[in-house]
Amino acid sequence: MTKNVTSKELMGGDDDLPLYAPQKKIYPQRVSGTFRRIKWGLMALCLGVYYLLPLVRWNRGLGAPDQAVLIDFQSQRFYFFFIELWPQEFYYFTGLLILAAFTLFLMNALGGRIWCGYLCPQTVWTDLFYGVEYWSEGDRRARIKADAGPLTAARLARRALKQAIWLIIAWWTGGAWVLYFSDAPTLVRDLATFQAPTIAYIWIGILTASTYLLAGHAREQVCLYMCPWPRIQAALTDEWALNVTYKYDRGEPRCSVKKGRAQRALGEKIGECVDCNQCVAVCPTGIDIRNGAQLGCIQCGLCIDACDTVMKRIGRPMRLIGYDNDINVQRRTSGKTELFKPVRSRTVVYAALITMVCTVMLHALLTRSLLDLNVLHDRNPVAVKLSAGAIRNGYTLRFINKRGFDRVIAVDVDGPANAQIHIVGVDSVTPDRPMIVLARDATTELRVLVTAPVDETVEKTQPVKFRITDIGLGEVASATDHFVTP
Amino acid sequence: MSQHNDTDHISGRSTTGHEWDGIEELNTPLPRWWVLTFYATIIWAFGYWVVYPAWPLVSGYTAGVLHYTNRAAVTANLAQLEALRGEKMKALGTASLAEIENDPALLALARARGKTVFGDNCAPCHGSGAAGAKGYPNLNDDDWLWGGTLDQIMQTIQFGARSGKAKAHEGQMLAFGKDGVLKSDEIVTVANYVRSLSGLSTRKGYDAAKGEKIFADNCVACHGDGGKGNQELGAANLTDKIWLYGSDEATLIETISNGRAGVMPAWEGRLDPSTIKAMAVYVHALGGGK
Numbered sequence: 196m197t198k199n200v201t202s203k204e205l206m207g208g209d210d211d212l213p214l215y216a217p218q219k220k221i222y223p224q225r226v227s228g229t230f231r232r233i234k235w236g237l238m239a240l241c242l243g244v245y246y247l248l249p250l251v252r253w254n255r256g257l258g259a260p261d262q263a264v265l266i267d268f269q270s271q272r273f274y275f276f277f278i279e280l281w282p283q284e285f286y287y288f289t290g291l292l293i294l295a296a297f298t299l300f301l302m303n304a305l306g307g308r309i310w311c312g313y314l315c316p317q318t319v320w321t322d323l324f325y326g327v328e329y330w331s332e333g334d335r336r337a338r339i340k341a342d343a344g345p346l347t348a349a350r351l352a353r354r355a356l357k358q359a360i361w362l363i364i365a366w367w368t369g370g371a372w373v374l375y376f377s378d379a380p381t382l383v384r385d386l387a388t389f390q391a392p393t394i395a396y397i398w399i400g401i402l403t404a405s406t407y408l409l410a411g412h413a414r415e416q417v418c419l420y421m422c423p424w425p426r427i428q429a430a431l432t433d434e435w436a437l438n439v440t441y442k443y444d445r446g447e448p449r450c451s452v453k454k455g456r457a458q459r460a461l462g463e464k465i466g467e468c469v470d471c472n473q474c475v476a477v478c479p480t481g482i483d484i485r486n487g488a489q490l491g492c493i494q495c496g497l498c499i500d501a502c503d504t505v506m507k508r509i510g511r512p513m514r515l516i517g518y519d520n521d522i523n524v525q526r527r528t529s530g531k532t533e534l535f536k537p538v539r540s541r542t543v544v545y546a547a548l549i550t551m552v553c554t555v556m557l558h559a560l561l562t563r564s565l566l567d568l569n570v571l572h573d574r575n576p577v578a579v580k581l582s583a584g585a586i587r588n589g590y591t592l593r594f595i596n597k598r599g600f601d602r603v604i605a606v607d608v609d610g611p612a613n614a615q616i617h618i619v620g621v622d623s624v625t626p627d628r629p630m631i632v633l634a635r636d637a638t639t640e641l642r643v644l645v646t647a648p649v650d651e652t653v654e655k656t657q658p659v660k661f662r663i664t665d666i667g668l669g670e671v672a673s674a675t676d677h678f679v680t681p
Numbered sequence: 682m683s684q685h686n687d688t689d690h691i692s693g694r695s696t697t698g699h700e701w702d703g704i705e706e707l708n709t710p711l712p713r714w715w716v717l718t719f720y721a722t723i724i725w726a727f728g729y730w731v732v733y734p735a736w737p738l739v740s741g742y743t744a745g746v747l748h749y750t751n752r753a754a755v756t757a758n759l760a761q762l763e764a765l766r767g768e769k770m771k772a773l774g775t776a777s778l779a780e781i782e783n784d785p786a787l788l789a790l791a792r793a794r795g796k797t798v799f800g801d802n803c804a805p806c807h808g809s810g811a812a813g814a815k816g817y818p819n820l821n822d823d824d825w826l827w828g829g830t831l832d833q834i835m836q837t838i839q840f841g842a843r844s845g846k847a848k849a850h851e852g853q854m855l856a857f858g859k860d861g862v863l864k865s866d867e868i869v870t871v872a873n874y875v876r877s878l879s880g881l882s883t884r885k886g887y888d889a890a891k892g893e894k895i896f897a898d899n900c901v902a903c904h905g906d907g908g909k910g911n912q913e914l915g916a917a918n919l920t921d922k923i924w925l926y927g928s929d930e931a932t933l934i935e936t937i938s939n940g941r942a943g944v945m946p947a948w949e950g951r952l953d954p955s956t957i958k959a960m961a962v963y964v965h966a967l968g969g970g971k
Binding site for chain 1: 788808809811812819821823922967968969
């Protein structure tokens, strides 16, 4: 017989509870120590580069922009110090992305999510915004107390001040962004006098809004819910990667300072964690690291600083929380010495791949051609018979001059015997070797006719090779196609 | 109908009161945001009817307060495009053909413009790449019935050939057979003679001397001594390797018997002067221009 089943059983229990857990506000406490100092230093470096780089000048000569880093959409050029890239060289960016991915993998294999903790823009700006919050609204306790209490005028003023500074930072972030796309000093002046293109204001608006919302309000929510990296990195990591780890072999069982001292005096083995909760108080994602490795941990190391401060005060050895891994916890438990293995197959492979991509990119960059030639054969008609019986083929040649000056080049053709070359619109100095002027930093497209006294009995197609030579520099480029007989 | 405040005894939720075979429908109203969006679209539709053309009437439609039409939008876009092109096309109109040819920027513009207009107007006969077809000259080669200089090409485009226009090229190949000027065997003989002029093989046992005489008596007037042709009359050069209608004996007999008089339309009046100029430069740049 059938059994009566309640809907609760069918649906697996608590189906009436909402799937959404409301955000618990986090009040990270101010902390000082080694990792905090590293974070401040890296923040200064990253933000310094971001805010100031567009202002760096770089002399490229007449007619070229003198901005060190410039993404020039209008003329489709990307300038990075001595490098100038064209749209068809986009593969360098592909290379950079591959490089970035492998570097991230390597960092992950060595030190877990140190990208998240120290270099990720979300972390850097959130950290800066927290700094502003400490300054205007005070430390953890003060903020919790103020939030719980009534909204006084002083409290409102502090809050307004914080929001204002946040907005200024956000606005400046957007402002720095657009400077990468246009001559910075000119754009700053235009922005100030409201003469800049609308798109500039739109982008400043977008980045102001996103910075303010993400760094000021979304904060750890970005790391916990929006960012895919925690999910990906979990699949990339291994047991040797150094993670921020609570050394539970040392810490457990937790015990108060006083009781611990007494027990230890009696020669009992007692854990060193005094359950002061400092590691939880300082955590910007609001987790308890003592629960082990978890998705919310961005490995910023602030809990290490907090714990060390306490350990120092109570006279116990530092690094109860530290960069470590489970293998070492197991080894210590079984009385073995700690073991760190930064060199292992995974890291070697990543390092090798990084070196390889770097080498390929550097080679491509150094041997990059500054004179180029593309050829396109006429399709209709593919060949023309002339009145004297010779055969002529038409081609469209695209000359690319990536140098910052005009250059004179000679065009040669190696094709069927006695082939003659003529460029439409160019009077040849000598009939078989026309010369043309290529405008600087531009492409030139010309129609080229190759005539050869070929009769219909010979092969239908023969190879033809166009060769261009810079008369002054001797640079050579070539392109091949076919000479077709009807 | 049952009452509306029934409660489902299993889930504890309210029902719509509808029941079929003991199965009750839970009351699951649409989310508020969804309903509000729905109402907003209805309001939007009313606004749309007022602003844009919307409702068909017996002989027309409601125009809407904006009086928007697709046709007017297209016309405005085209006008905008013409204005955009205006300056450059004006430069094309004032420059001489030689000046255009010698200025890389103008040449590029003329070629681009010429290519587009060629595709729209000339390609049906001459082919998209101007390779021609039987009876329609290939404009890429160096053989020209009416001359291949810039000016000559321009003139041909402007007024055409046998188009009936005052300044059009005139002159036609007579129908020597149909009009009874030559007899059949004479036509065959002269056809073989013409083939020999450009080095093609001739029929076994044909009388070359007789052919030469027939040619001298009937054809030289237009095609010139030795069959070199005459561009004034559009008479073809019979000594080269290029044949407009074909070089085999049968085609030549057909040509001599019935004559030829292909028509090229005049483009003046249909295309504006700067466009005709651009076209002339484009055709000249195809490679056959003298």
